[in-house]
Amino acid sequence: MKNxxxxxxxxxxxxxxxxxxxxxxxxxxxxxxxxxLDIDSPTFKxxxxxxxxxxxSSGNGEQKDNSPASMSSSLSDYLMMTGFxxxxxxxxYLEDPKPQPEGANETIRFADWxxxxxxxxxxxxxxxxxxxxTLECRLYDVIRSELVVGKKxxxxxxxxxxxxRKFAGEVLFTLTGNxxxxxxxxxxxxxxxxxxxxxxxxxxxxxxxKEKEGKAILxxxxxxPDGRYLSYTSFEEGNPDFYVKDMGNSxxxxxxxxxxxxxxxxxxxxxxxVLLTLSKDGNEEIYVMDFANKLHQRLTNNxxxxxxxxxxxxxxxxxxxxxxxxxxxxxxxxxxxxxVRRLTYDENYNTSPSxxPHGDRIVYESRTAGNFQIFTIGxxxxxxxxxxxxxxxxxSPSxxPDGRYxxxxxxxxxKNKIYVMNATGSNVRLLYEGSGDCSFTSWSPPIKxx
Numbered sequence: 001m002k003n004x005x006x007x008x009x010x011x012x013x014x015x016x017x018x019x020x021x022x023x024x025x026x027x028x029x030x031x032x033x034x035x036x037l038d039i040d041s042p043t044f045k046x047x048x049x050x051x052x053x054x055x056x057s058s059g060n061g062e063q064k065d066n067s068p069a070s071m072s073s074s075l076s077d078y079l080m081m082t083g084f085x086x087x088x089x090x091x092x093y094l095e096d097p098k099p100q101p102e103g104a105n106e107t108i109r110f111a112d113w114x115x116x117x118x119x120x121x122x123x124x125x126x127x128x129x130x131x132x133x134t135l136e137c138r139l140y141d142v143i144r145s146e147l148v149v150g151k152k153x154x155x156x157x158x159x160x161x162x163x164x165r166k167f168a169g170e171v172l173f174t175l176t177g178n179x180x181x182x183x184x185x186x187x188x189x190x191x192x193x194x195x196x197x198x199x200x201x202x203x204x205x206x207x208x209x210k211e212k213e214g215k216a217i218l219x220x221x222x223x224x225p226d227g228r229y230l231s232y233t234s235f236e237e238g239n240p241d242f243y244v245k246d247m248g249n250s251x252x253x254x255x256x257x258x259x260x261x262x263x264x265x266x267x268x269x270x271x272x273x274v275l276l277t278l279s280k281d282g283n284e285e286i287y288v289m290d291f292a293n294k295l296h297q298r299l300t301n302n303x304x305x306x307x308x309x310x311x312x313x314x315x316x317x318x319x320x321x322x323x324x325x326x327x328x329x330x331x332x333x334x335x336x337x338x339x340v341r342r343l344t345y346d347e348n349y350n351t352s353p354s355x356x357p358h359g360d361r362i363v364y365e366s367r368t369a370g371n372f373q374i375f376t377i378g379x380x381x382x383x384x385x386x387x388x389x390x391x392x393x394x395x396s397p398s399x400x401p402d403g404r405y406x407x408x409x410x411x412x413x414x415k416n417k418i419y420v421m422n423a424t425g426s427n428v429r430l431l432y433e434g435s436g437d438c439s440f441t442s443w444s445p446p447i448k449x450x
Contacts, residue, residue: 083427180446387425
């Protein structure tokens with residue numbers, strides 16, 4: 001699928017902003033400036049955007065499943081699921097919905113869009129020629145009455161949703177500085193009976209893939225930060241051994257099979273080392289393994305149980321769980337195992353830490369009022385926040401690579417399902433429910449789309 005793009009300038013916004021990040025870049029047409037809104041601010045309100053039906057060019061072939069309404073609806077759905085956009089109801093649109101004649105210059109009455117509250121507008125047109133599709137999408141700043149970003153795609157008609165998803169990423173990137181979330185995947189374990197499988201699924205809930213078919217119990221899938229590897233623990237040979245799957249060639253390598261537990265932990269930021277919990281020396285301790293030569297080094301040395309290690313994004317620190325204080329709590333230590341300090345003090349059972357890609361917060365699960373719920377806390381112990389309040393409980397949190405979303409498991413009283421929410425706890429969305437119980441979420445980095 002080929003594409004080209006044009007971009008415009010954004011300087012004025014309908015709301016105040018907390019900060020501006022401005023940079024200049026060059027493309028085939030010109031050099032433009034760009035400004036981002038701080039969507040992580042608690043005062044941020046979703047962008048109001050209009051997405052009218054895309055228009056078919058003359059000579060367009062017939063594609064019943066890919067109508068103009070389905071294209072614009074798909075784009076609207078992608079934007080809405082981010083939690084950063086409100087798509088204005090089409091019944092409010094003042095524009096004549098009839099297609100413009102072929103070759104006519106696009107005339108946009110920005111005042112008509114402004115009066116219904118739109119801040120941004122997406123226009124699109126497409127053409128089918130047999131099995132080929134050409135799709136052009138343009139984002140306009142209604143307040144400035146100017147083009148912000150435009151992109152043209154050409155490829156197989158079956159790639160329509162991929163094209164729409166890529167443009168949704170362009171819109172998100174243009175307004176927020178990060179749009180790769182649509183190409184990420186979430187790995188998880190689905191257990192049925194006495195066996196389990198590892199699956200992965202896209203941010204939009206599509207593209208379910210079986211990554212590992214289990215002949216026994218599988219646990220703790222973990223993506224490497226470069227997306228090349230998926231590690232996990234498997235009981236397929238009777239012992240909980242540690243494996244790594246190369247996502248490029250699907251080759252699986254057994255990395256650790258010591259007697260006792262070989263539990264998969266987090267990867268280093270450079271994807272060259274991996275953390276493990278091993279019990280080979282008598283009790284559960286945390287080790288770091290060099291991925292290239294399988295050499296490992298012990299990091300903790302305590303009578304207590306030490307598990308669930310996760311690296312900080314700069315690689316300087318490791319968060320982990322220990323019951324050395326009498327109950328499971330989250331601790332932080334330097335990457336070499338020194339300078340251990342306790343992080344959590346609220347509640348008597350805190351576990352499953354995951355370090356934010358921004359480096360400032362750690363998400364974890366905590367037992368409160370009889371159920372586990374999702375919390376975040378500053379890496380220095382400040383600003384504790386409870387994000388979920390579910391009757392059935394929530395657990396196994398995992399950050400998205402941009403730090404703006406959290407995947408987690410929620411129980412509805414019958415089985416565990418996978419949900420996604422914004423990092424603030426808002427915009428909770430069901431991602432996947434299958435026939436079995438889900439557990440152990442892990443979020444991949446963006447995966448390149450051709």
